[in-house]
Amino acid sequence: MINSSSDNVKKLNSINRRMFITGSLKFFIMVGIISRLFFLQVKENKKYLTLSDKNRIREWKLAPVRGEFHDYFGNVIAGNFEAYQLHVIPEQVENFKYVIYRLKDLLELSDSEFKKVLKKKKEIKPWETLIVSNNLSWDKFSKINNHLYDLNGVKPVISISRNYPFDENFTHIIGYVSQANEQDIENTELIKKNFVPGLKVGKIGLEKSFEEKLIGTNDIERYEVNAYGRRISQLEFQKGKKGQTLKLTVDTEIQKLANELLKDKAGSICVMDIFTGEVIAMHSSPSFDPNLFVFGISQDNWQIIRNDPMKPLLNKTLQGRYSPGSTLKPIVALSALENEIINTNFTVRCTGKTELYDQTYHCWKKEGHGYVSLRNAMKMSCDTYFYEIARKLGVDKLSETAKKFGLGKKVFDNLFEIEKDGLIPNTQWKKNALGKGWLLGETIITGIGQGYIQTTPIQLCLMTAQIANGGYKIYPKIVIDDKDKIKPSDYYTPLYKNSRNIKIIQDAMFGSTNEVMGTSYRSRIDNPKYQFAGKTGTAQVKKITERERELDLKTSEIPYEQRDHALYIAYGPYVNPRYALSIVVEHGGNGSTTAAPMAKRLFKLIIDRHEMRQSINQKKYLEI
Amino acid sequence: MYQHTRLTNNNFTFFQKFRNFDYILLICILLLGFISLATMYSTDGGKILFHTKSHFTKLMVFTMMMLFISFINIKFWFSIGYLSYIVVVSLLVWTYFFGITSSGSKRWMDLYFINLQPSELMKIFIILCLAKYFHRMKLENVNSVYTILTSLIIILLPMGLVIVQPDLGTSVLIAVSGIAVLWFAGINHKYFIYTMLGFVISLPFVIAFLKPYQKLRVLTFLNPDKDPLGAGYQIIQSKIAVGSGGIFGKGFLKGTQSYLEFLPEKHTDFIFTLFSEEFGFVGSVVLLVIYIIIIYRIIAIGANSRSYFAKLFCYGFGAAIFVFITINMSMVLGLLPIVGSPLPIMSYGGSSMLATMIGFGIVMSARVHSQQLIA
Numbered sequence: 001m002i003n004s005s006s007d008n009v010k011k012l013n014s015i016n017r018r019m020f021i022t023g024s025l026k027f028f029i030m031v032g033i034i035s036r037l038f039f040l041q042v043k044e045n046k047k048y049l050t051l052s053d054k055n056r057i058r059e060w061k062l063a064p065v066r067g068e069f070h071d072y073f074g075n076v077i078a079g080n081f082e083a084y085q086l087h088v089i090p091e092q093v094e095n096f097k098y099v100i101y102r103l104k105d106l107l108e109l110s111d112s113e114f115k116k117v118l119k120k121k122k123e124i125k126p127w128e129t130l131i132v133s134n135n136l137s138w139d140k141f142s143k144i145n146n147h148l149y150d151l152n153g154v155k156p157v158i159s160i161s162r163n164y165p166f167d168e169n170f171t172h173i174i175g176y177v178s179q180a181n182e183q184d185i186e187n188t189e190l191i192k193k194n195f196v197p198g199l200k201v202g203k204i205g206l207e208k209s210f211e212e213k214l215i216g217t218n219d220i221e222r223y224e225v226n227a228y229g230r231r232i233s234q235l236e237f238q239k240g241k242k243g244q245t246l247k248l249t250v251d252t253e254i255q256k257l258a259n260e261l262l263k264d265k266a267g268s269i270c271v272m273d274i275f276t277g278e279v280i281a282m283h284s285s286p287s288f289d290p291n292l293f294v295f296g297i298s299q300d301n302w303q304i305i306r307n308d309p310m311k312p313l314l315n316k317t318l319q320g321r322y323s324p325g326s327t328l329k330p331i332v333a334l335s336a337l338e339n340e341i342i343n344t345n346f347t348v349r350c351t352g353k354t355e356l357y358d359q360t361y362h363c364w365k366k367e368g369h370g371y372v373s374l375r376n377a378m379k380m381s382c383d384t385y386f387y388e389i390a391r392k393l394g395v396d397k398l399s400e401t402a403k404k405f406g407l408g409k410k411v412f413d414n415l416f417e418i419e420k421d422g423l424i425p426n427t428q429w430k431k432n433a434l435g436k437g438w439l440l441g442e443t444i445i446t447g448i449g450q451g452y453i454q455t456t457p458i459q460l461c462l463m464t465a466q467i468a469n470g471g472y473k474i475y476p477k478i479v480i481d482d483k484d485k486i487k488p489s490d491y492y493t494p495l496y497k498n499s500r501n502i503k504i505i506q507d508a509m510f511g512s513t514n515e516v517m518g519t520s521y522r523s524r525i526d527n528p529k530y531q532f533a534g535k536t537g538t539a540q541v542k543k544i545t546e547r548e549r550e551l552d553l554k555t556s557e558i559p560y561e562q563r564d565h566a567l568y569i570a571y572g573p574y575v576n577p578r579y580a581l582s583i584v585v586e587h588g589g590n591g592s593t594t595a596a597p598m599a600k601r602l603f604k605l606i607i608d609r610h611e612m613r614q615s616i617n618q619k620k621y622l623e624i
Numbered sequence: 625m626y627q628h629t630r631l632t633n634n635n636f637t638f639f640q641k642f643r644n645f646d647y648i649l650l651i652c653i654l655l656l657g658f659i660s661l662a663t664m665y666s667t668d669g670g671k672i673l674f675h676t677k678s679h680f681t682k683l684m685v686f687t688m689m690m691l692f693i694s695f696i697n698i699k700f701w702f703s704i705g706y707l708s709y710i711v712v713v714s715l716l717v718w719t720y721f722f723g724i725t726s727s728g729s730k731r732w733m734d735l736y737f738i739n740l741q742p743s744e745l746m747k748i749f750i751i752l753c754l755a756k757y758f759h760r761m762k763l764e765n766v767n768s769v770y771t772i773l774t775s776l777i778i779i780l781l782p783m784g785l786v787i788v789q790p791d792l793g794t795s796v797l798i799a800v801s802g803i804a805v806l807w808f809a810g811i812n813h814k815y816f817i818y819t820m821l822g823f824v825i826s827l828p829f830v831i832a833f834l835k836p837y838q839k840l841r842v843l844t845f846l847n848p849d850k851d852p853l854g855a856g857y858q859i860i861q862s863k864i865a866v867g868s869g870g871i872f873g874k875g876f877l878k879g880t881q882s883y884l885e886f887l888p889e890k891h892t893d894f895i896f897t898l899f900s901e902e903f904g905f906v907g908s909v910v911l912l913v914i915y916i917i918i919i920y921r922i923i924a925i926g927a928n929s930r931s932y933f934a935k936l937f938c939y940g941f942g943a944a945i946f947v948f949i950t951i952n953m954s955m956v957l958g959l960l961p962i963v964g965s966p967l968p969i970m971s972y973g974g975s976s977m978l979a980t981m982i983g984f985g986i987v988m989s990a991r992v993h994s995q996q997l998i999a
Contacts (some may be wrong), residue, residue: 007762007763008932010763011932012932015808015809015939016927018810019808020929025947026943028920029950030950033953033959036957037866037908037909040867041905042871042905045869045870048864048868049868049870051865052867052880052881055864056884223885226884226885226886227886228885232884348901571725
């Protein structure tokens with residue numbers, strides 16, 4: 001018993017000692033855990049709070065509302081409309097298969113459209129939005145709304161989208177928008193910043209050039225989400241800014257008339273204010289409906305546009321390079337006067353053809369014009385006269401004047417990336433580009449706007465405007481940009497050496513339109529209010545052979561691709577001129593029969609609308 | 625001495641037993657039960673759903689059971705020490721052959737009304753068994769080779785059965801429970817130190833034998849940011865939840881990390897994370913203090929017990945509970961690799977609560993019968 005009791009005491013001593021050791025160990029461990037808690041929850045609290053917010057808050061960007069385009073009078077030419085769309089978030093749908101087939105029936109989707117939707121579904125995550133249809137008709141939209149009880153997880157959405165109310169009328173000015181592709185995102189910082197799936201960006205035209213002003217900023221929705229990315233509740237809605245609305249200088253009514261005049265023809269019409277450089281109308285025909293591109297163009301429509309022999313995708317006003325033909329004659333004559341090669345009394349005898357440097361050069365009039373002075377040569381567009389003065393002038397002096405008046409270089413600088421320079425040849429150019437010396441015969445045909453020379457319709461219009469305003473430099477513009485009020489330093493600087501020379505050319509152009517024997521006499525308007533002065537042009541597409549010359553076929557008898565281009569430049573009213581225009585009708589045959597009559601109809605409308613345009617201007621000043 | 629004998633021979637009346645209750649311990653356990661219910665309610669998203677209901681039922685049943693156990697004389701628990709161990713070992717063997725496989729391991733046995741996890745019970749019954757084994761042993765015999773080998777077998781047998789399930793976490797906790805008793809029984813310091821050294825040296829070899837997912841856990845623990853969405857996810861999200869709680873927490877039912885399902889296994893192993901996110905540093909310390917009081921009371925009961933068996937059980941159980949708590953908390957606070965170990969009473973899970981409540985019951989019985997001598 002004593003033994004056992006002493007053993008018990010020993011055992012108790014041992015266990016108590018060890019309990020003490022364990023107790024101290026426990027104390028230190030507890031202190032460790034509490035300090036860890038303190039470190040995480042008190043010291044590092046901010047860091048973990050941020051991380052927790054990052055976990056639970058997610059931002060959703062919505063497509064920004066795009067800025068609009070208005071014409072000079074405030075009419076919307078590119079606006080926004082409410083598109084009825086149908087969104088489905090797959091993970092919120094209990095029976096996706098049932099719902100999607102139900103939708104197929106209700107929306108009457110074709111098999112290929114249906115397959116596209118299924119393919120899209122596979123590409124996205126289950127909590128992302130699947131856009132089943134992006135532009136529903138009201139009928140179908142309301143039909144879906146009536147069946148919503150049956151379509152769990154389907155969301156009818158009203159989304160804002162681009163709309164071009166004048167369809168094809170302005171396509172070549174403003175262009176169109178379509179879904180942003182990877183290249184767009186890469187090239188433009190603002191697109192990258194504002195990108196959301198389905199964002200539409202400008203692809204061509206002003207829509208593209210002014211992308212950064214038009215795009216606006218996203219609406220931002222902040223949602224609390226769970227670990228699987230499902231939205232739990234909306235925390236905040238931050239309204240974005242609508243893109244800037246751009247006002248253009250164009251007049252919708254005149255633009256519409258230009259469209260109407262060139263209907264079923266290939267060509268270009270542009271109208272310009274000769275003092276301000278404002279483009280009143282600019283149309284390239286044929287055009288196409290930009291609305292087709294907004295939600296992605298169908299393959300069929302695309303093929304129709306792409307394969308059209310009249311090339312609707314080409315902006316003929318800015319990209320089309322045409323021989324100016326006789327519309328160059330005012331510049332040739334002006335150059336000769338300015339360089340004092342000739343004076344108004346200089347006369348040439350036209351016999352219908354002339355032999356120069358072992359080559360025969362024909363006048364358009366087989367019988368010849370007889371003795372012609374400068375004024376009559378312009379009026380009747382005598383080629384022989386211009387062969388002669390071109391020969392005397394030389395191509396280098398001619399090209400200098402032509403370039404001064406705006407030919408051979410981009411009119412809008414970099415506003416339209418597609419714009420072409422055209423070509424005003426001289427001896428230096430030929431040596432550099434072709435490595436050959438200039439031939440005198442080439443000077444002769446340059447004198448009537450044939451050969452190497454190539455101009456765009458907008459350049460011809462600018463040239464005409466600068467002749468009409470008395471020979472002063474202007475800078476054409478198409479967007480009214482209030483911030484950009486500083487004019488280039490050479491604005492309105494004279495382009496002539498002697499202002500009398502400009503008057504002579506203006507007078508000759510008057511004769512060409514308003515006097516008997518003038519090439520566009522039949523298209524004249526006698527009323528001085530509308531009276532205009534112009535110059536016809538007929539540009540050969542191919543060299544005319546001797547045989548063809550003998551046949552003397554009518555335009556309608558020649559195959560379409562071989563017919564001449566018809567050109568016309570004009571300005572009006574003759575007294576106190578204000579507007580200039582250029583018309584090109586591809587394969588239109590003859591300038592005087594095809595292009596000049598269009599000018600007549602245009603001037604009537606342009607001058608009728610002049611006062612209205614002025615009053616808008618004055619109102620602007622009053623507001624200031 | 626005589627007096628003591630007299631007392632031992634006396635059977636206590638019901639009211640005497642009732643008076644002998646450790647009310648502080650009881651209140652703390654009930655308080656803990658209440659907190660765990662509230663937390664469970666929060667994991668259900670502020671609704672009384674499956675987990676809350678089930679946890680409540682278990683809490684009620686097992687608390688009643690704990691009270692029942694405490695009225696049974698400590699002698700009875702002494703007498704079933706070996707038997708209960710053998711029964712649980714057989715359950716483990718049964719589980720090995722006929723257990724239910726869930727998420728890759730065979731841990732549960734189907735008892736029709738409840739899925740029992742015998743390995744959890746082993747955490748308690750190994751203490752009971754070893755306490756009985758050392759109860760009558762003379763101190764000079766404790767360090768004999770025979771004793772040490774026998775006790776090692778007692779520990780290693782269930783450990784092995786649990787490791788093959790596979791469930792490393794629980795087997796380590798079983799070992800800890802057993803080793804705690806060996807320590808209090810007076811096994812030489814040297815052995816513990818040698819074992820520790822041996823463990824550290826063999827660690828690289830042990831790691832080589834680990835299952836890939838276990839290896840991943842260790843590696844992830846060392847650098848959770850390496851794979852933030854994969855294996856490191858649990859640790860990172862848990863730290864974010866605790867850290868974002870701050871001093872006073874985000875408020876009851878307002879823990880975004882758990883509410884928005886960023887927290888993994890929030891009902892079970894990560895319940896402390898949720899609690900800590902909602903109640904902050906202050907709440908966490910309060911919870912810790914409750915645990916500390918419970919452990920302190922268990923040790924105090926052991927210290928006041930006359931029988932060596934009761935002392936050994938209480939000290940062992942107190943140490944084991946302490947280790948369970950610290951391992952779980954260290955794990956969710958990013959101090960230890962993720963091993964499946966529930967937080968006693970707080971975590972959802974019947975077997976764990978059953979085992980803990982049996983332990984509390986035996987401790988309470990030791991208190992009620994503190995003057996009971998065991999021959």
